Amino acid sequence: MKDFMTLKNQLCFAVYETAGEFNKLYSSVLQPFGLTYPQYLVLLALWEQDGVTLKELGAKLNLGTGTLTPMVSRMEASDWVKKQRSKEDERKVYIYLQEKAVKERNAITSKVVEAIQSCQIELKEYEQLMQQLNALQKKMRERQV
Template sequence: MNDFMTLKNQLCFAVYETAGEFTKLYSSVLQPFGLTYPQYLVLLALWENDGVTVKELGEQLNLGTGTLTPMITRMVANDWLRKERSKVDERKVYIYLQEKAHREKTNITSKVAKVIQSCQIEFEEYHQLMQQLTALQEKLKQRNS
């Protein structure tokens, strides 16, 4: 039991450390595009479903408006995104990809895929990790609700 309570045996620390390594890995690929890892996540979400409200985007990425709004503002300033206030309900602001985001999608995603492949994570291993992390996330959500 005492061994369990060491730092190296804490699952939360392993996940934290792994997340940090992923952020470093992605940052090295995204830096030439002038993107941060969280901005890349915004692009991924919008490449999947363009023209969503700030609220919907925040829910999808699990980010609050205090984090998301300044990020969107920077991405608008750098021509990745555009904001459009709803004509029906002025409280809603929709986020759309700009031409630059469409144009750079293949370039960005192929560089990300290449760096992931360089980590020698086989497809089956990747798939298993995704399943395990998704299951773990669900258990944690159930515990917290």
């Protein structure tokens, strides 16, 4: 019988390692643009919908203000985005893409797609993994304690 408490038989570790691999792969692609992997995820979210509040951005990315506030500040310092406090509700801060982020969008996504394609992942494999990971996440979030 297999030992389920072995490191290499742990699903958590497989996910942990895969996340690390993605991090490394994306980092190498994004470094020439002066972007980190999490910063790229922020851009992905903003390319979909620009001008969202920090809280909304956090909801999309599953990140709190403790992570996002300094990260967005760094991205503002490097001219990717701009923070704008709302006039109607001064508690809210809206994040807007800067020209640089709009102009570079194609160059960045092209390089990313190219890198992913170089991994030779089958479309079917890709979609199946997506579906299974989403199902797993759902179970983890809804687990009965």
